[in-house]
Amino acid sequence: MAAAHGRRRRVALPWPMRLRLCVFEAAIDATQRRDGSVNRFLFSLFDRRAPADPRPDAAGVSSTDITVDASRGLWARVFYSPLPSPRPVVVYFHGGGFTLFSAASRAYDALCRTLCVAAAAAVVVGEERTESERALDGVAPVLNARRSDLSWKAFLPVGADRNHPAAHVVTGDDDDAELNEAFPPAMVVVGGLDPLQDWDRRYAAMLRRKGKAARVVEFPEAIHAFYFFPEFLADDHRKLVGEIRAFVEECIASKQPTAQ
Incomplete structure (x- = not known):
């Protein structure tokens, strides 16, 4: 640190950036429940989404959503450009402490488009939580002690503490x-x-x-x-x-x- x-x-x-960060912090505080789950509806009011778009943008990048497991509502977004194959594939795990945001969040959509061009690669970004808010069978802090405690509670299995192997990469x-x-x-x-x-x-x-x-x-x-x-x-x-x-x-x- x-x-x-x-x-x-x-x-x-x-100041515009400071204001945006303040809104982001307020959204995190307002939507995290004490049991570690997230009020998804309330957070959706703060989390700006970008739809998948098969039409190339100014940089030539298109995107499409694919279903991974319909029974659990799991899906991924793929970003691609008209480059010759084979090409590298970047699998991107979006931020948010494994609890917040989405593959469709506007900030991650923009970042993945940048990665697609920079790496001349297809970029795949998927959802990291299920609708049941299940903790990992086995988070990076949101950058203050209270938010950190809530993120750990959301991340670890019920009854586990920070001695769990998943907490020690x-x-x-x-x-x-x-x-x-x-x-x-x-x-x-x-x-x-x-x-x-x-x-x-x-x-x-x-x-x-x-x-x-x-x-x-x-x-x-x-x-x-x-x-x-x-x-x-x-x-x-x-x-x-x-x-x-x-x-x-x-x-x-x-x-x-x-x-x-």
Whole structure:
């Protein structure tokens, strides 16, 4: 966390962006119930949605919704452009602590369109909760202690505490568990003003400790989820898009057969 490095830093955000963040925080507080579930109807009043559109946008990206499991109301949105096949596929797990937002949320729709162009890939983003609000059989904090507690309650099975294995993706130095040989290279993005930054670095360190390739890209003045605000944080957003493009291209190149 920023405070963990000696002093708390404040970022000079434009007032329109501050106002948007205040509305977002108010929506989270108003819609989370004490038992960890979410008042979906109330949250839908704050969560702006974008319909799937098979017509190409200005960048040539189209989208369509597909049903994964009709009995549980599970579906996914696929973003694609008229590029020659084969092409890479990006599976994107949208933010919101595994409790909030949707594959149709306008912010994620815009981000996935950007990823589709940047990575020259098809992008698939799915729903992460069922209609029953079932907790995981086995969240990243929404960035204050009370919201964090509610998110943990929504995420973990009933009766479980934070010793549950699902709460410990980043393991200790003495952990002998090995990652699968096929575990791919990773790019870890760290915002210098993100309260989760220490966990980002620990994750990258864990991957390297286990012999996996991990590139850490630092954005010293970036807040949590800064990539949702390209109109206010254009330089960091532009740099991130470039880093994603370069990373995907390197991964694809490493899989190409070597000429003999």
